[in-house]
Amino acid sequence: MKTIEEINQRIKDGDAVVVTAAEMTQIVKENGADKAAEDIDVVTTGTFGAMCSSGAFLNFGHTDPPIKMTKTYLNGVEAYSGLAAVDTYIGATQPSRIPEIGIDYGGAHVIEDLIRGKDIELVASSYGTDCYPLTDLKTHVNIDNLNEAIMLNPRNCYQNYAAAINTTDETIYTYMGTLLPNMGNVSFSSAGGLSPLLNDPYFQTIGMGTKIFLCGAEGYVIGEGTQHNTEVQRKNGVPVNGAGTLMLKGDMKQMDPDYVRGATMPKYGSTLYVGLGIPIPVLNSDIAQRTAISDEDIVCQIMDYGTPKRSKPIVMESNYKQLRSGSVEINGVEIETSPLSSYKKALEIALELKSWINNGDFLLSNPVKLLKSEGSSPRPLEIRRQTVLVNEIKSKPLITTSPNDDIGDVAKRMVLNSINHLPVVDADQKLLGIVTSWDIANAVAKGKTLLKDVMTKRVVIAREDEPVDVIARRIDKHEISGLPIISKNNRVMGMITAEDISRLMCARNLKDGV
């Protein structure tokens, strides 16, 4: 048994023994946890991953005449200004207001540029008051002339996180990166055995007031992060999926651009790569044993991100040794894996923190309150307005056609029923293709007579039990105007069109009084 005060005395005396979490795994394996608890004082951890729930409070100082900023833009990215007069909060995922730039430069990039010492354009406006008469301003700010630039991240450093795969037949773009169709790749995020909260899985040492390495500077844990979850299933003592989280604070004026980066997940949004390391005091052999966790002992669930729902199906359980090897085997097929967080940087951070402590530059702090280790689980948000499913929408009666039908007949049928889309089916009502009024015009122009020569064979479909909002997104994504509705046994049940969805929205708005 040791205390943090005793460890700090050894750090001051230059006698503390500090190892990284990767080194600790080996030490405990060789010497056992009891011996390791005697020999080792501090285990350093590290991670360098995309943490979307990050941002910064900035204080600009008062102008003359003064302004009470209500709308604030930093390099074109909006920051929240509903805080007194010259305070603002810039969030990492806020995109640029300039449509051509959008997610390519967001709040995360502003934060990186500030830390790099670059000048940032500030545009602000206000409604004007007797004490704050100025209504508009445009100027430049940088890290040196801001009064405060405080990084405050509501949810960082997830204790484990699912890996992502895509079982659909098209590429999808997610916060877990680009996912290739038909289980073409797997992406994972956690630093595994090096990750801070996996080395203190029951929060025996980490809490409000724990001093940490945050983006190259000293920072602090200021409590549980949002969505902190203590009720996730555990294996080998660690959660098998996203669980505990941290809220963090640090002074951007002290940060090092090597350990923080604005980034963009394509077609998803901007995000901030946060470099973070937490020292874990080895107070007893139980803590020593926990910090010895290896990549192999940490389970990671591979989930299907092709399902745009909150609960995603688990495709397979893997572990970080396997994931980091470059490929996993699913149903006898080797599938390549990609980390989204930088293991190289994570190691660098654990080593840098180790050297700070070894040099006597960094003492450990006693947290004033440990993180909650039980009774915390986030609730989902229920939508009061019921989600409408495809089979609940009122659509026109189903009319179909066969591949050998004559174009002229098909055209007549479309006009007669005033429809623009006709599913082409076989004798069992199974979908073969789709034909639109545009296809018919095209056929006439080219002198084609049979439907099968002009129909589209690769058809985007809707399933009966899918929410209409998902279909609206699909219509937009594929730039189409209607989709055939397909039942569980693959029969064509009807058509859902952009007009059906517009009608539904109008009815909703009428009901809500919009």
Add this chain to the structure above:
Amino acid sequence: MKAWLKFSPKMVNQAVITDLIKNYDVSFNILRADINPKGGKMLIEISGSEAEKGIEYIEKAGIDLSPVNRVVKKDTDLCIDCGACVSLCPVKAISVEKDWTVDVNDKECVGCKLCTYSCPTKAIKVVE
């Protein structure tokens, strides 16, 4: 060597590539192809003892051949060595080294640009 072969509409029906493989000691790999009755292009890799003669034959037969001088480059200042690109590469031209550095191999690259597009820090560039 890697090269783009450009087929004019009248070349599409001729079995030049078949003849090339039959008559010369070459190994021939199609990396990308986009050919329809109006012509098109194909990215190939050609090697073997008679590769040079083979190339001469292709050019004589009327196919426009332009060697690829493409360079795929990783900007080490921008790259954070995360590895998001690794599993996206269709030809395994991107790998993670022993020290966890992400390495991009110019020789293997076929220029699909999936990595360029998906890199969170826009650190990979393909220049033709």
